[in-house]
Amino acid sequence: MPEPTKKRITDIGPPHYEQFLPPAVKANYGKWLYHEFVRPGVLMHASETGDKLYTVRAGGSRLMSIDKIRMICDLADKYCEGYLRFTSRHNIEFMLTDPSKIDALIADLAKLGHPVGGTGRSITSIVHTQGWIHCHSAATDASGIVKAVMDGVIEHFQNEDLPAKCRIALACCLNMCGAVHCSDIAILGVHRRPPMIDHASLKKTCEIPNVSASCPTAAIRPGVVNGFESVVVEEDRCMFCANCYTVCPSMKLNDPLNDGVSIWVGGKVSNARHEPMFSKLAIPYIPNNPPRWPEVVDAITNIIDVWKANARLNERLGEWIERVGWPRFFQLTGIQFEKLHIDDFKHAGLTFKRSAHLMY
Amino acid sequence: MADEFPKTPLLDELEKGAWPSFVSEIKMAAKRNAASRDLLGLLERSYREKIGHWKHGGIVGVLGYGGGVIGRYCDVPEEFPNVSHFHTIRVNQPSGWYYSTSALRKICDIWERHGSGLTNMHGSTGDIILLGTRTDELEPTFSELTEVGFDLGGSGSDVRTPSCCLGKSRCEWACYDTMALTYDLTKSFQDELHRPAFPYKFKFKMSGCPNDCVASVARADISIIGTWRDDIRIDHDAVMEYAEKGLDIQKHVVNFCPGKCMEWTGKKLTIDNSTCRHCMHCLNLMPKALRPGKDQGAVVLIGSKAPIIEGALLSSVLIPFWNPQPPYSDLKDLVGRIWDLWCEEGKNRERIGEFIQRVGMGNFLEMIGVEPIAEMVAHPRENPYVFYEEYLVEDDGEEEEGQN
Ligand code: HEM
Ligand code: HEM
Ligand code: SF4
Ligand code: SF4
Ligand code: SF4
Ligand code: SF4
Numbered sequence: 001m002p003e004p005t006k007k008r009i010t011d012i013g014p015p016h017y018e019q020f021l022p023p024a025v026k027a028n029y030g031k032w033l034y035h036e037f038v039r040p041g042v043l044m045h046a047s048e049t050g051d052k053l054y055t056v057r058a059g060g061s062r063l064m065s066i067d068k069i070r071m072i073c074d075l076a077d078k079y080c081e082g083y084l085r086f087t088s089r090h091n092i093e094f095m096l097t098d099p100s101k102i103d104a105l106i107a108d109l110a111k112l113g114h115p116v117g118g119t120g121r122s123i124t125s126i127v128h129t130q131g132w133i134h135c136h137s138a139a140t141d142a143s144g145i146v147k148a149v150m151d152g153v154i155e156h157f158q159n160e161d162l163p164a165k166c167r168i169a170l171a172c173c174l175n176m177c178g179a180v181h182c183s184d185i186a187i188l189g190v191h192r193r194p195p196m197i198d199h200a201s202l203k204k205t206c207e208i209p210n211v212s213a214s215c216p217t218a219a220i221r222p223g224v225v226n227g228f229e230s231v232v233v234e235e236d237r238c239m240f241c242a243n244c245y246t247v248c249p250s251m252k253l254n255d256p257l258n259d260g261v262s263i264w265v266g267g268k269v270s271n272a273r274h275e276p277m278f279s280k281l282a283i284p285y286i287p288n289n290p291p292r293w294p295e296v297v298d299a300i301t302n303i304i305d306v307w308k309a310n311a312r313l314n315e316r317l318g319e320w321i322e323r324v325g326w327p328r329f330f331q332l333t334g335i336q337f338e339k340l341h342i343d344d345f346k347h348a349g350l351t352f353k354r355s356a357h358l359m360y
Numbered sequence: 361m362a363d364e365f366p367k368t369p370l371l372d373e374l375e376k377g378a379w380p381s382f383v384s385e386i387k388m389a390a391k392r393n394a395a396s397r398d399l400l401g402l403l404e405r406s407y408r409e410k411i412g413h414w415k416h417g418g419i420v421g422v423l424g425y426g427g428g429v430i431g432r433y434c435d436v437p438e439e440f441p442n443v444s445h446f447h448t449i450r451v452n453q454p455s456g457w458y459y460s461t462s463a464l465r466k467i468c469d470i471w472e473r474h475g476s477g478l479t480n481m482h483g484s485t486g487d488i489i490l491l492g493t494r495t496d497e498l499e500p501t502f503s504e505l506t507e508v509g510f511d512l513g514g515s516g517s518d519v520r521t522p523s524c525c526l527g528k529s530r531c532e533w534a535c536y537d538t539m540a541l542t543y544d545l546t547k548s549f550q551d552e553l554h555r556p557a558f559p560y561k562f563k564f565k566m567s568g569c570p571n572d573c574v575a576s577v578a579r580a581d582i583s584i585i586g587t588w589r590d591d592i593r594i595d596h597d598a599v600m601e602y603a604e605k606g607l608d609i610q611k612h613v614v615n616f617c618p619g620k621c622m623e624w625t626g627k628k629l630t631i632d633n634s635t636c637r638h639c640m641h642c643l644n645l646m647p648k649a650l651r652p653g654k655d656q657g658a659v660v661l662i663g664s665k666a667p668i669i670e671g672a673l674l675s676s677v678l679i680p681f682w683n684p685q686p687p688y689s690d691l692k693d694l695v696g697r698i699w700d701l702w703c704e705e706g707k708n709r710e711r712i713g714e715f716i717q718r719v720g721m722g723n724f725l726e727m728i729g730v731e732p733i734a735e736m737v738a739h740p741r742e743n744p745y746v747f748y749e750e751y752l753v754e755d756d757g758e759e760e761e762g763q764n
Contacts, residue, residue: 009506010424013452017529017539020458025529032532033710034648045530053530063382063491065389065396066468066477073461084464086457086481088525088574095530114378127484133382133399134448134491136414136431141406144374145380151377176666177484182578182674214671214709243669249416249710256410269578271570271585272641273616274576276674290407291373314616314641326566344670 003263006091012252022083023123026220040160041116042102054096056105058114059125059150059157062090063133063143071112079105088165091118094143120160123153123304128170131189136249137242138172139259140288146170148292150189152301162318167268173306174241181190184317185300186264186279193203193258194219195237195251199230206248214247237276260287263299264328266318277318282333284340299335325359365390366401371410380754389477395492396476398442402434407734420447420495422502426448426556428512429498445494446476449501450487450513452546452553455539456526457482466508474501485563486523486574487513511550515670517709518556519549524566525573529588533643534568534657535586542566544688558699559706559715569652570640576661576675581712582695583661583675584684591633592642598649599629613642657683660691663713673713676721680735697728 023290028047035045042056072092076084079101085093092114094105106116118124126149129135131142146201149168156162169180172189180186202211211231212220219237223230231251233244244251263286267279282303286295310332311320321329330337343351365387374383386403389396418431419451430448437444451467455724471477473489474497480489482545488510493501502512522545525531527538545564546553552562565576568586576583614622618639621632631642633653643650655689660682661675684689701724705743706715716724725732 008503009421010511012506012509012511013547013550014454014511014543015463015509017455017458017543020454020460020463021529022458025458030528030534030537032528032530034651036534036648047534049592055530059380060481061380061385062480062482063385064479064481065385065594066471066479067388068385069464069468069479069481073464076461082461084459084461085526086459088457088486088523090481092481094749113384115378132403132412132414134414134430134446135414135431136416138412141412144407147374147377147381147757150379154378157370157379171666174666175668181666181672182575214669241668245416246668254411259410269572269575271572271637271639273618274573274640278672278674288410290410307424314612314645333577337673357370 002090020083020085020140022081022095024051025083025095028053037120037160038099038102040122040158041106041119043119044099052097052099054102055168056094056096056102056109056116057087057118058092058094058109058116059118060086060090060092060114061143061147062125062128068112075105075112078108081197087125089118089127091125092210094226108314108357113235115154115158117157117159121164122158122160123166123168124154125157125164126150126168127183131172135172137175137245137254139191139254140172141290142172142263143171144291145261145293145296148294148297149300152297153304157184159290162308164259164316166307166315166317168300181264181278182267182269182276183279184265184267186267187296187300188262188264190239190262190285191242191253191255191259192285193255194233194235194296195252195253196255197225197230197233198250198252199225199228202230202248202250203228205250210220211248212242213228213249214244216241220244224298251280256288261286261293262286263296263303263321265303266321268316268318274316274319274322282329282335282343284338292325303333304312328359365397366404368400368404371400371404386478392472393477395446396478398440399446399476399478399492402436402440402443405436406466414446418500422498422512425512425554427515427518427554430515431491443492446492446658447498448492448516449475449498450483450485451489451490452511452513452521453482453486453488453523455524455542455546456529457486458526458529464509467505467510470501470504470508474504474599485513485520487521512554514553514556516556517558517560518554518562519552519558520561520563521553522546522549522564522566523574525568527566527568528736529569532639532647533571533586533652535588535652536568536584536658538566538568538586540686541584541688544686545692548692549587552699557703559702560709561713562580570638571644576664578664578674579666580664580675581662583664584682585659585661586656587638587681588656589654589661589681590655591667592631592636592653593651594629594631595649595651596628599646600627602646602691604651607645609646613645615643625660641651656683657681663711663716665713665741669709670714670734673717677712680733694728694730701727 128142134294169183170187223232263283264279415433420431476492478491483489524538524542527534563580565580619637621635660679662678664675
């Protein structure tokens with residue numbers, strides 16, 4: 001039984017990070033001089049104090065059980081004085097001061113099924129969202145595709161064998177929880193069928209003016225259907241954004257016959273060389289094919305192989321495409337260019353080729 | 361049903377291969393947890409039918425908070441009663457995602473008692489995600505979390521949990537203390553974080569240098585990216601060392617410099633810092649030889665977002681160079697003015713970036729009292745439809761307010 005008199009604690013915010021810093025990190029905070037890539041998955045940071053810190057980066061699945069977290073804690077206790085960290089891309093980082101323990105740690109990680117890599121010119125873990133594990137809006141699963149794709153490209157996680165780094169991300173619908181729209185390769189779940197409206201329930205669960213107002217293309221207007229006060233959708237204007245579904249559960253777009261994924265390429269967020277760029281459409285639609293989505297895996301490994309074979313060192317996918325041009329990207333990858341590749345939303349004109357700068 | 365392990369022939373396929381398998385993770389938790397067993401069964405069914413089985417979220421939470429919990433109900437509760445409620449709790453991560461194992465174990469123990477035993481380390485905003493529990497477990501989980509020093513993160517139309525790269529703790533390029541700023545902002549905005557009162561979500565992301573490892577330029581309403589103003593520090597001996605070890609400095613460093621501001625004679629590297637764009641390429645290739653200058657600070661940018669509703673945006677420059685000094689009052693004042701305006705004039709579900717597009721960047725700057733400067737644009741307008749604001753009338757030659 002909880003004590004009834006216990007004071008409720010609120011608004012304390014996160015714990016202060018300092019208590020979680022490994023001693024070597026705390027001692028050298030703000031004093032780091034440079035780093036070296038020791039080998040794929042292992043970094044060495046050198047400090048002006050003379051200290052050296054070795055980081056071992058292990059790939060993780062974003063979805064983790066507490067059992068696994070405890071096993072990882074065991075390793076951190078054994079090798080890292082009881083500290084560890086996670087990266088923004090679901091990797092786990094172990095920091096050691098004694099390089100002679102690195103091999104043993106990597107061997108222990110292998111026993112747990114966690115490969116080491118993701119540094120330098122590599123593919124690192126895929127940032128992704130919830131999918132069928134937890135979300136109502138999903139046009140595809142997230143974890144399953146990610147697992148299948150990572151199995152397919154794991155050599156590029158474990159070896160720094162690419163022209164530059166390659167960031168892959170997945171979002172299971174256009175809400176895009178996670179910054180997939182600026183990734184080297186983005187996998188995006190798409191709906192392709194206009195809302196299947198539950199007219200009987202709509203008036204009860206949603207405010208009709210809100211539903212109409214939610215549509216970016218003004219495709220929704222109030223209407224009476226089968227005697228119910230509801231809305232009607234002008235289907236030609238629907239671009240399947242599911243914004244209406246976000247505000248109203250009676251506007252479901254999820255549909256096994258039509259949902260699937262699209263592939264986008266050439267984005268980046270870092271400022272290195274080229275300014276940040278959005279990803280652009282490479283493949284408009286691939287049907288969902290669980291459990292391993294082989295067509296998606298093939299499409300992605302093909303794009304990576306073509307980039308690797310043709311790009312110059314340092315060129316991220318988008319930088320390479322910018323140099324050789326989109327026609328050559330389509331030609332070399334064998335992806336068919338089609339009507340859907342041409343933008344037709346606001347400011348679409350800015351994406352047309354507006355010069356004679358063409359390559360033959 | 362949930363007492364036995366469901367048969368999952370499709371999901372079992374995802375236990376094959378070398379990458380860590382989320383299916384194995386769910387199975388590990390399912391040995392002791394009925395909700396995880398039902399999740400397996402439900403997910404197998406989604407894989408068979410190619411559709412998710414979750415209902416549109418409901419409003420659930422802990423007392424006094426409007427955010428931090430994502431309500432979730434399964435649409436086939438008769439068949440999978442243990443995931444009939446499967447709410448997630450967002451727990452505010454410590455800056456830089458560092459943990460002691462004792463803190464992590466405490467979270468695991470709490471989640472063993474009160475939830476599915478499944479987590480996301482971490483969600484894409486940065487929180488620890490405790491994946492799946494029942495409504496009546498929310499309060500007890502929250503109370504035990506706060507007892508060990510953790511609090512909930514944001515969700516809904518509030519300040520979302522700020523996040524940052526590890527900055528000065530382990531990166532030589534960090535031009536300001538990202539972890540300290542993130543901690544300070546999170547503590548200062550507890551009310552805005554827990555009690556949604558905005559038109560929509562508002563995110564802060566802090567990166568220590570222009571490599572932008574937390575993708576702030578693409579997914580934060582306020583993106584704070586470290587940079588420097590003086591000369592890149594060059595260690596000429598270390599440059600030679602890279603050259604001797606086989607780095608083709610001309611081909612791989614100089615030729616890729618977007619500022620075309622580097623020169624390499626084969627013996628000496630020089631940089632015309634007046635046209636350096638602070639892109640990080642040369643530093644990335646020669647970390648031992650090149651370092652950011654000493655006059656360090658950050659660029660503050662505003663307004664990025666994913667496509668919903670009006671299309672994707674990248675953040676754009678608001679302050680070209682800011683010197684972050686605790687308690688960061690100048691930034692907080694500015695953010696306060698932005699929130700006041702946005703709460704007053706913003707439409708429901710309109711992110712700040714969309715708001716700026718709607719009212720115009722020039723007008724927005726005027727409304728928040730910031731001078732327009734050339735650093736804020738890639739180039740001046742090309743479009744001649746200018747909303748001139750004043751015109752002369754014949755009578756007295758004085759300027760009067762026009763219609764616009
Ligand atoms: C070569 C030395 C580099 C080191 C040591 C380094 C370090 C890191 C670290 C520690 C992280 C994890 C961040 C965190 O979780 O706090 C990270 C992520 C990342 N880094 Fe770097 N970085 C380097 C270079 C770069 C470069 C050159 C780029 C871009 C061209 C880059 C772009 C990114 C991105 C995009 C992420 C992931 C952000 C996300 O989660 O989406 N980094 N890097
Ligand atoms: C209008 C746009 C958006 C809507 C309607 C939306 C809606 C949702 C919903 C319903 C969930 C719950 C998923 C679940 O059941 O666990 C969710 C989760 C989440 N969203 Fe969004 N989202 C939007 C955009 C974004 C963006 C742009 C980001 C980040 C940049 C983001 C970050 C997250 C994160 C971190 C989660 C937690 C689960 C995860 O890590 O994937 N969301 N969002
Ligand atoms: S991207 Fe869409 S489907 Fe995926 S978690 Fe976010 S809202 Fe849900
Ligand atoms: S899915 Fe988007 S475009 Fe289609 S009706 Fe709904 S809001 Fe409008
Ligand atoms: S953003 Fe810059 S300072 Fe921060 S971790 Fe990445 S490289 Fe280092
Ligand atoms: S930081 Fe970028 S722009 Fe500046 S000198 Fe280096 S490569 Fe050139």
